[in-house]
Amino acid sequence: MADTKELSNPETSLFDNSSERAKIIFGESYGLEPAFCKNSKRIKIASKINSEYKTAYKSLNFKEKIENTTTKPIFSSASTTDDLFKDTDKIINTLNGKQSKVSKRKADKPTTTSEGQLILRNGNIQNNPYFDAPPAGQQLVRKRNYEPPKPEWHAPWKLIKVLSGHMGWVRSLSVDPGNKWFASGSVDRTIKIWDLASGSLRLTLTGHISPVRGLEVSPRHPYLFSCGEDKMVKCWDLEQNKVIRHYHGHLSGIYSLSLHPVLDLLVTAGRDATARVWDIRTKQAVHVLSGHKSTIASVKCQEADPQVITGSMDSTIRLWDLAAGKTMATLTHHKKSVRALALHPTEFGFISGSAGSIKQWRCPKGDLVQNFAGHNSIVNTLSVNSDNVVFSGADNGTMRFWDWKTGHCFQDTETQIVPGSLDSEAGIFASTFDKTGLRLITGEADKSIKIYKEDENATPESHPIVWKPSLKQNKY
Known part of the structure; x- marks a missing residue:
C-alpha cells in the first residue's frame, strides 16, 4: 500500500498542477474565481492600493491619526508583512462593501433597452466575486446620444x-x-x-x-x-x-x-x-x-x-x-x-x-x-x-x-x-x-x-431638404 501511495503522489501533483493551470486560463470565462496564489495576490493588491489611495488614506480611517501631524508612507519599511496584509484586507473589505451598496441602489430601478441604455451581455457571472454587476437587463453605462446637426435650408x-x-x-x-x-x-x-x-x-x-x-x-x-x-x-x-x-x-x-x-x-x-x-x-x-x-x-x-x-x-x-x-x-x-x-x-x-x-x-x-x-x-x-x-x-x-x-x-x-x-x-x-x-x-x-x-420662388415646402442622418463621418 505504501508503494501505491508513493506512486500516486506524483500523478496527483501533476493532475493538480494541470487543473490549476486550466482554471487560471479558462476560469474567468465561466465565472470562476481566478486560481492565483493568495499571498502573491494580496501583495499585488497592497502595492496597487499603496500607489492609488495614498492621498485618500487618511479620510478612509484605516489607521489611527498620525501623531505630531507628520506624514509618513502608508506602508513604511518598518511595517511587517502581517500588518501590510491586515491593512490590505481592511481596505478590500471596505471597498467591496461600499461597491455592493452602490450597485444595489442603482439596480433598484431597472431600465429597458428602449431608453438607450447599454445592456450587459449574457454570461455566467453570478459566481464571480470580482465582478459585482447588476442583473442582466439593467443599465451599466448611459450611451452618448449623438444627433448629427440638420443642414440649413438653401434655395436652389x-x-x-x-x-x-x-x-x-x-x-x-x-x-x-x-x-x-x-x-x-x-x-x-x-x-x-x-x-x-x-x-x-x-x-x-x-x-x-x-x-x-x-x-x-x-x-x-x-x-x-x-x-x-x-x-x-x-x-x-x-x-x-x-x-x-x-x-x-x-x-x-x-x-x-x-x-x-x-x-x-x-x-x-x-x-x-x-x-x-x-x-x-x-x-x-x-x-x-x-x-x-x-x-x-x-x-x-x-x-x-x-x-x-x-x-x-x-x-x-x-x-x-x-x-x-x-x-x-x-x-x-x-x-x-x-x-x-x-x-x-x-x-x-x-x-x-x-x-x-x-x-x-x-x-x-x-x-x-x-x-x-x-x-x-x-x-x-x-x-x-x-x-x-x-x-x-x-x-x-x-x-x-x-x-x-x-x-x-x-x-x-x-x-x-x-x-x-x-x-x-x-x-x-x-x-x-x-x-x-x-x-x-x-x-x-x-x-x-x-x-x-x-430661385426666388423656392420655399422649404416646394424644395424640402433631402437628408438622412448618418453617424459615419469619414475623415481621411
Missing part, C-alpha cells in the same frame, strides 16, 4: 445669364469691390471687363502673350493684378487702363495669385513649385516660399495667421508664416492634386478640392473638420459665400452646392453648354460669388461666362 440656384465674348477657355474671374463690374481672364490672352448688372462688355485689356490664369481686383487701390503662363505678373491701373508695374522672378508659368487684405503684398504661385511674396509698390520679392514638390495650383491670403495658404499638385496643402517665410503646417490628407482653395468670408476656415474629394479645414492649425463627399470628379474651382453656401465645379461640367456647416449637398446639377459647343467642352474652370453672395459667376470651357442666382 438657377441660370439667369450667359455672356459670350472670349475666344478661349475662361480660366479666371474677379469681382470689383464695389460690386459693379467683374473681370475675366482667358486662354485667348485677353482680360475683359463686364458690367455685373447688365452683362455688357465694357473693356478688353491686352498685354499677356499666354493664357491668363489669375486675376484679382485690389480693394484698396484702383489696380487690377493679373498673371499668366507667360511668367508675367502685371499691375493694371484701371484709371488709365494700362500696365504700370511688372513683377519678375518666376521661373515658369504662374497659375494663381492673391492679394493680402491689409498689407501692400501680393502672393503669386505657379509651376515652379514656389509661392513668391511681392511688395506691390517697390516690386521687390519679400519672400520665396519653397517647400512644395510640384506645381502650386492655388494660393489664398488672409489677415490672420496662417496668412498664406497654398494647394499643390503634390497633393499637399501648406500653411505659411508670412513674417518668417516658413511653413507652419503641412496638410497631407488629400490623395491627389489640390487644385482649388476657398476661404470662408466670415469664419476662420477654408475648403480645398482635389479629384473626388472636398475637405473643410479649421484655422489656425489646419484641423480637418469634415469631408464633402459625393463630387466624384476633378474639382477645378470652389467658392463660398456669407450664407454658408459652398459651390464646387468640376472638369466634366458637374456642379454641386453644399451647406458649409454640415457638408450636405442640397443641389446637384450640370452646366448647360452653349449651342454649337462640343460635349467635351462642358468644364468649369473658375467661379466666384459677387460681394453680396447672391450671384454666382462661372468661367467655363465652352468660352462662356454664366451667372446664377437663387
Whole structure:
C-alpha cells in the first residue's frame, strides 16, 4: 500500500498542477474565481492600493491619526508583512462593501433597452466575486446620444445669364469691390471687363502673350493684378487702363495669385513649385516660399495667421508664416492634386478640392473638420459665400452646392453648354460669388461666362431638404 501511495503522489501533483493551470486560463470565462496564489495576490493588491489611495488614506480611517501631524508612507519599511496584509484586507473589505451598496441602489430601478441604455451581455457571472454587476437587463453605462446637426435650408440656384465674348477657355474671374463690374481672364490672352448688372462688355485689356490664369481686383487701390503662363505678373491701373508695374522672378508659368487684405503684398504661385511674396509698390520679392514638390495650383491670403495658404499638385496643402517665410503646417490628407482653395468670408476656415474629394479645414492649425463627399470628379474651382453656401465645379461640367456647416449637398446639377459647343467642352474652370453672395459667376470651357442666382420662388415646402442622418463621418 505504501508503494501505491508513493506512486500516486506524483500523478496527483501533476493532475493538480494541470487543473490549476486550466482554471487560471479558462476560469474567468465561466465565472470562476481566478486560481492565483493568495499571498502573491494580496501583495499585488497592497502595492496597487499603496500607489492609488495614498492621498485618500487618511479620510478612509484605516489607521489611527498620525501623531505630531507628520506624514509618513502608508506602508513604511518598518511595517511587517502581517500588518501590510491586515491593512490590505481592511481596505478590500471596505471597498467591496461600499461597491455592493452602490450597485444595489442603482439596480433598484431597472431600465429597458428602449431608453438607450447599454445592456450587459449574457454570461455566467453570478459566481464571480470580482465582478459585482447588476442583473442582466439593467443599465451599466448611459450611451452618448449623438444627433448629427440638420443642414440649413438653401434655395436652389438657377441660370439667369450667359455672356459670350472670349475666344478661349475662361480660366479666371474677379469681382470689383464695389460690386459693379467683374473681370475675366482667358486662354485667348485677353482680360475683359463686364458690367455685373447688365452683362455688357465694357473693356478688353491686352498685354499677356499666354493664357491668363489669375486675376484679382485690389480693394484698396484702383489696380487690377493679373498673371499668366507667360511668367508675367502685371499691375493694371484701371484709371488709365494700362500696365504700370511688372513683377519678375518666376521661373515658369504662374497659375494663381492673391492679394493680402491689409498689407501692400501680393502672393503669386505657379509651376515652379514656389509661392513668391511681392511688395506691390517697390516690386521687390519679400519672400520665396519653397517647400512644395510640384506645381502650386492655388494660393489664398488672409489677415490672420496662417496668412498664406497654398494647394499643390503634390497633393499637399501648406500653411505659411508670412513674417518668417516658413511653413507652419503641412496638410497631407488629400490623395491627389489640390487644385482649388476657398476661404470662408466670415469664419476662420477654408475648403480645398482635389479629384473626388472636398475637405473643410479649421484655422489656425489646419484641423480637418469634415469631408464633402459625393463630387466624384476633378474639382477645378470652389467658392463660398456669407450664407454658408459652398459651390464646387468640376472638369466634366458637374456642379454641386453644399451647406458649409454640415457638408450636405442640397443641389446637384450640370452646366448647360452653349449651342454649337462640343460635349467635351462642358468644364468649369473658375467661379466666384459677387460681394453680396447672391450671384454666382462661372468661367467655363465652352468660352462662356454664366451667372446664377437663387430661385426666388423656392420655399422649404416646394424644395424640402433631402437628408438622412448618418453617424459615419469619414475623415481621411
